[in-house]
Amino acid sequence: MKIKTDRLEEVRRLLKEQFGIHELPFKLEERGKGRFYAFTCDFEGSHHRGIYFGTLERGGFRLSIDGAALAGKLATKNVVEISDKEAERWMKGEDIEAENVGDVRGYVLLKWRNFFVGCGRRDGVKIKNFVAKSRRIS
Amino acid sequence: MNAREEFKRVNPAFVERYDEIDGSDEFYEYLGRPLRQSVRVNTLKGDYDDIVSLLQEKYRLEPINWCKEGFFIDAAEDEEGSEDTTTIGNTIEHQLGLIFSQEAASMLPPVILAPEPGELILDMAASPGAKTTQIAQYMENKGCVVANDVKWERINILISNIQRCGAANVVVTIRDGRSFKRFNSKFDRVLLDAPCSNVGMIRKNFKYLKIWNEREVYSLSRLQKGLIMAAYTALKPGGVLVYSTCTLEPEENEEVVDYLLSNTNARLEEIDLPLRSTRPLLEWRGKRYDGEVKKCLRIHPQDNDCEAFFVAKVVKDEGED
Numbered sequence: 001m002k003i004k005t006d007r008l009e010e011v012r013r014l015l016k017e018q019f020g021i022h023e024l025p026f027k028l029e030e031r032g033k034g035r036f037y038a039f040t041c042d043f044e045g046s047h048h049r050g051i052y053f054g055t056l057e058r059g060g061f062r063l064s065i066d067g068a069a070l071a072g073k074l075a076t077k078n079v080v081e082i083s084d085k086e087a088e089r090w091m092k093g094e095d096i097e098a099e100n101v102g103d104v105r106g107y108v109l110l111k112w113r114n115f116f117v118g119c120g121r122r123d124g125v126k127i128k129n130f131v132a133k134s135r136r137i138s
Numbered sequence: 139m140n141a142r143e144e145f146k147r148v149n150p151a152f153v154e155r156y157d158e159i160d161g162s163d164e165f166y167e168y169l170g171r172p173l174r175q176s177v178r179v180n181t182l183k184g185d186y187d188d189i190v191s192l193l194q195e196k197y198r199l200e201p202i203n204w205c206k207e208g209f210f211i212d213a214a215e216d217e218e219g220s221e222d223t224t225t226i227g228n229t230i231e232h233q234l235g236l237i238f239s240q241e242a243a244s245m246l247p248p249v250i251l252a253p254e255p256g257e258l259i260l261d262m263a264a265s266p267g268a269k270t271t272q273i274a275q276y277m278e279n280k281g282c283v284v285a286n287d288v289k290w291e292r293i294n295i296l297i298s299n300i301q302r303c304g305a306a307n308v309v310v311t312i313r314d315g316r317s318f319k320r321f322n323s324k325f326d327r328v329l330l331d332a333p334c335s336n337v338g339m340i341r342k343n344f345k346y347l348k349i350w351n352e353r354e355v356y357s358l359s360r361l362q363k364g365l366i367m368a369a370y371t372a373l374k375p376g377g378v379l380v381y382s383t384c385t386l387e388p389e390e391n392e393e394v395v396d397y398l399l400s401n402t403n404a405r406l407e408e409i410d411l412p413l414r415s416t417r418p419l420l421e422w423r424g425k426r427y428d429g430e431v432k433k434c435l436r437i438h439p440q441d442n443d444c445e446a447f448f449v450a451k452v453v454k455d456e457g458e459d
Contacts, residue, residue, distance in 0.1 A: 026279075026306050040307040041282035047293065048310040051301045066235065066304045069183050091230045114188045117234060135233050135302075 007056065011036055014061040018107050020076030028053060036061075038070060054119070060107045063119035065135055068109050072116030078108045080127065087112035093136045095126045141166035145347065152350050158423075159386055160416065160438055168439035169446070173341045176444075177226065177237040178245060178268075179207045182275050182304045189236045204411040205245035207275070235302040240268040243338070243437055243447040247329055247382040248272040250409055250451050255280035257326035262315040262369055265292035267299035269331055274305035284325075286311045286318070319368035323459055328379045330369040332362045332394075338384035338446035341439060359389040363397045370402055370454060379404075379452040384445055386438065388422040391448040395434060396427040403455035406433040414441040 007030055015021040026038045027050075034057065039050025053067035063071060072079070086096045090110060101108075105124055110117045120127035139147070145166050146153040156165070179189045186207070193199055193211070202208030213226050231237045248269050253259050255278045264270045264285035273283050285308050287296060293312060300308045315330070335355050339346045366381055373379050381398075383390050398404050416438045420427050437447040 038306045039309075040279065041309060043282065043284045043309040043311060045311055045313065046284075046309045047312050048297055050306045050308070051304060066301055069235070069304050070306065087230065091233060113192065115184050115234060115236065117230075134298075137228050137230055137233055 011054075011056055011061050014056075015071070018060055019071070019074075019078055019109060021071055021074045024071065024074070026050070026070070030056075038067065059121070062107055062121070062130060063109065065118040065131060068116040068119045072109050072111065075109050078104055078106070079111050080104065080108045080122070081111050082117070084112070087117055088137070090117055090120075090129060091131060091135075091137045093129055093131050093133070095120075095129050097125070098122070098127055141170040144170060148344070148347050149350055151352060152347060155352065156386075159388070159419075162440070164440040165438055168443065169337075169340055171341060171439075171443075173241060173445060174210045174443065175213055175226065176202060176208060176210045176240060176242045176245075177213075178205070178240045178272060179209070180235055180238055180271065180275055180303050181207065182271075182279055183235045189231070192231065193237070202242045202245065204413045205242070205249050207272075208240070208242055208245045210242065233302075235304055238268060238271060238299070238303060240272070241342075242442070242444040244268055244331075244384070244445065245272065246411070246435070246447060246449055247331055247380045248276060249411070250449055251327050251329050251378060251380045253277050253281075253283075253327055257281045258324065259283045260318065260321075260325045260328045260369070260372055261285045262318060262328060262330045262365065263287060263333055264310075264331075265289070265296040267296045267303075269329060270296070270308060271299060271303040271305050273329065274300075274303065274308055277307060279305065279307045281307055283308045284311055285309065286313060286315060288312070288314050316364045316368045319371040321372045323372075323374050325372050326374055326377050328369045328373050328377070329382075330365055330379065331382045332358075332365055332390070334358055334362070334383035334385040334390050335387055336384055337386050338439070341445060355387045355389050359387075359393060362390055362394045366394055366398050367401065370398060370404060370452065373454045375454050375456045375458055377454050379454065380449060381452060382447065382449045384447055386436070386446050386448065388419045391436065391450075392419050392422065392427050392431045392434065393425065395431055395450045395452070398452065399428045399430060403458050404452050405455065406430045407451045407453055408433050409435045409449060409451050411435075413437070416441060 038053040054063040198212045200210040265287040270285040434450040
């Protein structure tokens with residue numbers, strides 16, 4: 001139980017450090033392989049609750065595409081705005097350049113117009129794509 | 139060959155029965171037409187105006203009168219196995235969960251249920267989750283929606299739609315809906331979009347016409363009566379139960395509501411929405427139904443050029459536990 005609490009604390013710390021997110025309006029829980037889920041309630045005998053929020057990786061916390069939408073509006077840093085063309089490439093599963101964002105490195109949230117389209121990892125040159133195959137366009 | 143003749147060729151028993159329910163040429167003509175494509179804007183993923191503006195850049199939208207978030211859209215339809223890259227399912231808006239492809243009439247039950255943020259809602263037969271996610275959206279991701287389905291094989295699609303729509307306030311259960319009767323007076327509102335003979339779905343796929351048979355209607359009617367009694371028991375006194383189907387069978391609609399009225403102190407409420415409907419049946423094959431049944435909404439395909447549908451809004455008696 002202690003380990004679980006520690007890992008939750010780790011996720012909270014990373015959300016604050018990476019994106020400036022201080023508080024979440026939902027609960028988080030880990031369900032194996034570092035995958036964290038966001039939920040607001042439970043019910044007797046439930047099979048599943050909430051949505052997949054993100055994964056705790058060695059290099060930080062990577063939000064899922066839906067986790068980014070849920071938490072994006074609370075983020076105060078490392079939000080990269082992308083163009084229509086870049087959003088289309090991103091949703092096709094391609095890495096994107098997003099050159100005019102300064103020297104941001106590590107996990108970033110991608111914002112297209114007023115929508116959050118996911119979370120990628122920037123190495124200084126490219127933003128690595130993590131959009132699941134089932135969520136890509138062709 | 140006119141539409142009625144075509145229906146008769148495919149399933150003569152269906153036409154024999156439906157000539158008694160609505161024998162008009164218009165009825166068969168509309169039931170044979172493909173459905174208009176429609177979507178619901180998902181405000182859990184973005185601001186309503188932002189999403190509508192985005193869609194308007196690419197598509198012609200026609201508002202659906204009875205659902206603010208609903209629009210008919212001139213996009214290509216998704217078909218099973220299709221590799222057409224211009225379909226709704228392959229758009230960025232769909233993949234981000236900004237929109238949900240949903241038939242116009244099926245947007246009615248959550249609108250009539252009118253859930254509030256913070257409430258406890260039961261969606262008794264939830265898969266694939268169009269109405270579940272619409273309910274979650276109206277609740278602004280606050281409170282709790284218990285999305286239940288009895289079939290294991292339908293759970294993955296339900297969970298994946300909940301995920302794509304960002305509905306964090308949904309809990310999925312897998313049980314026979316009738317077992318919810320043990321949660322006596324627990325839920326603020328209950329939606330029972332009952333398993334049915336799917337006559338409304340004929341517009342989506344003609345296989346529903348081919349497989350239709352009267353025996354199945356009677357069997358479904360028995361199941362629906364069990365489900366509606368459990369749904370009503372699980373509802374708090376003063377709470378709202380919405381019963382809906384996508385079929386036009388009197389045994390699955392008026393008769394099920396009549397059964398509830400005969401066995402409880404439930405009362406029906408008028409449904410006041412801007413749409414056309416057909417007068418509910420108060421008598422069918424020798425059976426007379428409670429006069430209150432006239433408050434139900436019976437929608438034939440020609441009424442609004444959408445799926446055939448039936449909806450009843452039930453309120454539980456304050457003194458009933």
